[in-house]
Amino acid sequence: MADKIRFDSVTKVFTVRDTEKGKGSKKEFTAVKDLNFSVKDGEFLTLVGPSGCGKSTLLDLLGGLTKPTTGRILLDGKEITGPGLDRGIVFQQYALFPWKTARGNVEFGLEAKGVSKKERNELTQYFLSLVGLEGFEDRFPHELSGGMKQRVAIARSLAFNPDVLLMDEPFAALDAQTRETLQSELLRIWDKTKKTIIFITHGIDEAVYLGQRVAVMSTNPGTVKYMVDIPLDSRLNEVDIRSHAEFVKARHHIWSLLHEKVYQAASI
Template identity: 70%
Template sequence: MSTPVKLSLSGVRKEFRVRGERESFTALEDVTVDVRDGEFLVLVGPSGSGKSTLLDLLGGLERPSGGQLLLDGAPITGPGLDRGIVFQQYALLPWRTARGNIEFGLEAKGVKRRERRRLADDYLDLVGLGGFGDRYPHELSGGMKQRVAIARSLAFDPEVLLMDEPFAALDAQTRESLQDELLRIWEATRKTILFITHGIDEAVYLGQRVAVLTSRPGRVKAVVDIDLDRHTAADIRSSEPFRELRHHIWSLLHDEVERAQTLEQAALAATDRRSSHG
């Protein structure tokens, strides 16, 4: 029996009005992809491909100009507790402890105080921060803050976890450690995860499938199945299958980066011409 679709994007377009310009700016065009229930899907694309715009649409922070976004078959019309979001910046409340930050979403759900504390401690344990519940954000490292942010998003039991380059600001060693931690958490919870990154290695390491976006306006150029045995004792990042997948995705992206640079140069040339005639 096929796995049901949890998140469905169909023909999604997003345009923005540019102040002082007659024409609108198109960030996304005809984005179509399904995310299966319990799947870990990674979106990777060049700078300016609309990755973060897409996450804003999925989070209900923006409305699409066309197409539709469905969660469990129902249109996404605004923010909701059925989606947890983890941003690149930790967005923790500095006046709350780690436990207090995790309890924040539970308060919005109306969970009673004793149950909030139990759940917060459970999720602190899940992300490897048992015993750190009374620490304030300024007393935690970058990696620990991001663990708290993940725990906070998971604690109110969302249908989907949306992650916007959550490890980009971390050093390489911490980033790899948290990638392992996130895979462990995903295997334990089987949450549906949509993870956005510009890192090819990160995409291949984490995703069951990787959706490659084109340069602006962003479209889904290809969806690549990632068939890797992540439980092998060897360093999977050094394996031949990993290198082959990485090269395949790099090739798909390389063409888009070159196209984006060509379009950017043409736009700059056009601006210069207008300036000289003005």
């Protein structure tokens, strides 16, 4: 399977305030350093790591919202130089227009893209149905639950038909039951659409459940330290996949990798 995305020695440095030196002082902060990894076409990759390890910076770079200080990111062999409709982004915050219905929120971008009214209606209905919102098309955001709002946000991103779906902790603000439901829904959508998905999470269980591989990041500076293959092929068919021996083994392995520095520091 061909590479869809390639990070080639990517480093991102920001200029920030130097609080130790007083007013007006600046210093450089390296958010991510030497990112070197690839993502296959149609792969579901999850990223997990401690706060401040650069997960969101990595996603911003991939989305073209910011540019690498050094290195480059390739999408289908072409360097990413800015945002594009080939990448859809779903954030933790729903970012829906409160004055538009679920249908209107999904249609908005398609209208701006110049899609005909007939095709807009068909695409919107298809993707709202795909995310389980058939019958809720004419509800406004304040009439929807948090999980439903996030479904609208996912439908909106999918309607553009992006090659890659970027997801920045999209289920973090939801209750546990809704989160598990949407995790399963996302796997079903991924299985049907074959999109390449990169999904950021703080949750090890979520990373293992969703990802074919889990990228484990470390901090100071942020980098992808390990890539862990997850040998689970029947997530949607297993009644309680989280009790599966392979799931438990993978979860413990990733937990150990994330806590490796803690153990090392304690032994010094």
